[in-house]
Amino acid sequence: MEETSKRVLARIEEGWKTAPLKVSEGPPGEIECEVPTDGVADFASFVVKALHGRLVSVVGQEEPAPVLRYLFSLPAEQVFVRVAVRLEPGHRRFPSLTPIVHAAHWYERELHDLFGYEPVGHPHLDRLILHSDWPEGTHPFRKSCNLTHPVPRSEAGGEGPALGRDGEFELPFGPIRAGVVESAHFRFLTVGEEILKLEMQLFYKFRGIERLFENQPLVLCPLVAERVSGISSFAHSLAFCQAVERAAGIAVPRPACLLRTIYAELERIYNHLGNLAHLCEATSLRVGEAQCSLLKEYAKQFNAKLSGHRFLRGINAIGGVRRGLTAGQHRELLGAIDYIGRETKVLTDLILSTKSHLDRLVTTGILPEKLAADYGAVGPVARGSGLPWDMRKDHPYAAYGDLTFNVPVYHYGDALARMRVRMDEIPESIQLIREAMDRFELAEGDLVAPLPQIPAGRRAIGWAESPRGGLVVFVETGEGNTLRRCKVRSPSFCNWYLFQATVTQTMMMDWPINERSFGLTHAGCDL
Amino acid sequence: MAVWTWKGIKKGVVSTRYPDETLLMPDGYRGKPEIDAERCTPTGCMRCAEACLPRAITWESDRGVLAVDYARCVFCGLCEEVCPDHAIYLTREVELAARTRDDLTVQVRLSSAGPAHDAEDLLETEVAARLETESRRVFGRSLHVRHVDAGSCNGCESELQALNNPYYNLHRLGIFFTPSPRFADLLLVTGPVTRAMEGPLRLAYEAMADPKLVVAAGACACSGGIFPENALTMGGVEKILPVDVYIPGCPPPPVALMQGLLLAIGRAEPRLKRTEINR
Numbered sequence: 001m002e003e004t005s006k007r008v009l010a011r012i013e014e015g016w017k018t019a020p021l022k023v024s025e026g027p028p029g030e031i032e033c034e035v036p037t038d039g040v041a042d043f044a045s046f047v048v049k050a051l052h053g054r055l056v057s058v059v060g061q062e063e064p065a066p067v068l069r070y071l072f073s074l075p076a077e078q079v080f081v082r083v084a085v086r087l088e089p090g091h092r093r094f095p096s097l098t099p100i101v102h103a104a105h106w107y108e109r110e111l112h113d114l115f116g117y118e119p120v121g122h123p124h125l126d127r128l129i130l131h132s133d134w135p136e137g138t139h140p141f142r143k144s145c146n147l148t149h150p151v152p153r154s155e156a157g158g159e160g161p162a163l164g165r166d167g168e169f170e171l172p173f174g175p176i177r178a179g180v181v182e183s184a185h186f187r188f189l190t191v192g193e194e195i196l197k198l199e200m201q202l203f204y205k206f207r208g209i210e211r212l213f214e215n216q217p218l219v220l221c222p223l224v225a226e227r228v229s230g231i232s233s234f235a236h237s238l239a240f241c242q243a244v245e246r247a248a249g250i251a252v253p254r255p256a257c258l259l260r261t262i263y264a265e266l267e268r269i270y271n272h273l274g275n276l277a278h279l280c281e282a283t284s285l286r287v288g289e290a291q292c293s294l295l296k297e298y299a300k301q302f303n304a305k306l307s308g309h310r311f312l313r314g315i316n317a318i319g320g321v322r323r324g325l326t327a328g329q330h331r332e333l334l335g336a337i338d339y340i341g342r343e344t345k346v347l348t349d350l351i352l353s354t355k356s357h358l359d360r361l362v363t364t365g366i367l368p369e370k371l372a373a374d375y376g377a378v379g380p381v382a383r384g385s386g387l388p389w390d391m392r393k394d395h396p397y398a399a400y401g402d403l404t405f406n407v408p409v410y411h412y413g414d415a416l417a418r419m420r421v422r423m424d425e426i427p428e429s430i431q432l433i434r435e436a437m438d439r440f441e442l443a444e445g446d447l448v449a450p451l452p453q454i455p456a457g458r459r460a461i462g463w464a465e466s467p468r469g470g471l472v473v474f475v476e477t478g479e480g481n482t483l484r485r486c487k488v489r490s491p492s493f494c495n496w497y498l499f500q501a502t503v504t505q506t507m508m509m510d511w512p513i514n515e516r517s518f519g520l521t522h523a524g525c526d527l
Numbered sequence: 528m529a530v531w532t533w534k535g536i537k538k539g540v541v542s543t544r545y546p547d548e549t550l551l552m553p554d555g556y557r558g559k560p561e562i563d564a565e566r567c568t569p570t571g572c573m574r575c576a577e578a579c580l581p582r583a584i585t586w587e588s589d590r591g592v593l594a595v596d597y598a599r600c601v602f603c604g605l606c607e608e609v610c611p612d613h614a615i616y617l618t619r620e621v622e623l624a625a626r627t628r629d630d631l632t633v634q635v636r637l638s639s640a641g642p643a644h645d646a647e648d649l650l651e652t653e654v655a656a657r658l659e660t661e662s663r664r665v666f667g668r669s670l671h672v673r674h675v676d677a678g679s680c681n682g683c684e685s686e687l688q689a690l691n692n693p694y695y696n697l698h699r700l701g702i703f704f705t706p707s708p709r710f711a712d713l714l715l716v717t718g719p720v721t722r723a724m725e726g727p728l729r730l731a732y733e734a735m736a737d738p739k740l741v742v743a744a745g746a747c748a749c750s751g752g753i754f755p756e757n758a759l760t761m762g763g764v765e766k767i768l769p770v771d772v773y774i775p776g777c778p779p780p781p782v783a784l785m786q787g788l789l790l791a792i793g794r795a796e797p798r799l800k801r802t803e804i805n806r
Binding site for chain 2: 131140145147148149150151175176178179180181182183203204205206207208209212216217219220223224227228229230231233274285287288290291293294296297300301304305308309310311313314322346350354521522523524526
């Protein structure tokens, strides 16, 4: 067992005397503790309070036996702790962790909807993913639910109770909304301009994509990962490949680690430019929107030149990358990031001196630090509220452990803070690319390691810091180089609830600006 | 005070003149796969079909035909990578919009056995030509598009949003996105159509006044793409609504989206037709 894992294990053995634990070793920096069902809330609470763990995902699984795992990140030790609980096949009940670790709230509702596992004591166990026309008692990720046949639509349900009282205006919005945007439903309760309450119904885009990873030749799975959230395709396929590589014990060659870092930062750059454009659109700063979207277009065209795809798809493979860079592409890359860096500086200076634009962002959508921490915020949303959480630093992967970069953090928690985080991250990404390019010139090795025959039952976590925040993948291998289970937790799944929490007692006119400042996706949340 | 106006003027005009000028993807871009039937292993090794996640390439052993369906293709290039004979390779062609699913198919007959293909449907060609003239008359100079996300990965939305950036500048073609289906001439759908979006999608279509057009953009909307036809994903827009134009791609880049929209209103020609290759 690795040193860091041993240290964490020692602290567990020292601090936890209550219930028996079955500890097993995972890949380096990952340990699994199996606890009895009635002890899970207490042990998880210990991991959070005594070990300073952060909940990063919860995985339900039915095969080979019903089990659920809470995945905790311990950034101080750069270790992951998986807390596993076997469920009785009969009733599948377990004590809810949510009253103690609020960040568990949506995960446990997800387990309830998709598997029928029941978190006893969950304070808000309404349907999350399944809409009201999904029949009771069928759970789409249970093997007993045959998805190849249509599932009838239930008559029960409907619009739900009215939100407010006389004089209060209830506005339903979506799932089809104005403009080219993703589908989601919001229900506002307003008095005049003030939003008293916002209810969200998301998961209109729920495709059950996790099932597509199962029983599929492994070499095809990165393509599925890329399509979970199409504008963070690279980060998703990277986290997925790293999970399988860890499960299989594949060492990714150094040149591939460096290339992966370069492409991941190129993805961050075009996403952040897009976010600046969206914010300008929200405040009707038309020239700002045009110029930022033009620079984003330049970045996407450059992505296509470098990788054959505007969204950097088709590069990650299990074991490394599918293509390298020619000498000509080296030079072009350096030229492109130079240009992007200079033009970004011009645009961000202009944006930061446009008082009418900043005025709409200051104090808009304040997310308090404690709320963000309690509910597991990630990405620029977390870093705009004072939480210095970034998986590139917390659990270095690819080549990040060797490269120098800063993680910008702002404290006010408003839309301006979130914009400034992204503005500051662009030059950091450029710097990362330059440094990685220097090292790539000298790095020796292939671009991809061969894929071995992987034994069934191997479990591992993979992760990456996508432009919207940390994303965490859990895999368990099956027979013949396939997967039994793949759970993807994209950053937007963590952050949408926090967006809802910032909206109460704010102005309707600030809502679209706040939404753009969060910069989340629905595809990544809904899966 | 910010000098945005000066910034804008200094940048100048950056818009493409497509379709009056050609817009090419860069060398090495993963576009339409081509098959060189002569190089294919005589018995057919089928590695391309095995490497195809969305089942765009299939082997019909009873007919001795390797079938390609561009409506399913996600342009990943794995077929090219695994082919031992360099018989399949990706080009940088992305303007693949077509009026029928049939036009997006290629049948490569590897063995001499098998029945001859059907005679071309002349009536269909005549109807298509009249539809094109009529569409052009009604929508040719001004088209309002209502986009509906029926469960996409968001890649298609990103490329659709790019159409209004200064480089593509969709407005110069007289094409606009509109907030309501009541104002719309054309319904542009992305995503495979999830269970939850079936109802809203139908409502949007029914709210549109005639004449109206429907365009499926992206592999998911054209055919379901990587998503199977099951209780959660419906297998493409055509399972719910009549589709006038299919735009393959994953996602289709902005130039492909422009070609598809122009095709729908009779201002562009389709480049793909149902193809039969005999070896």
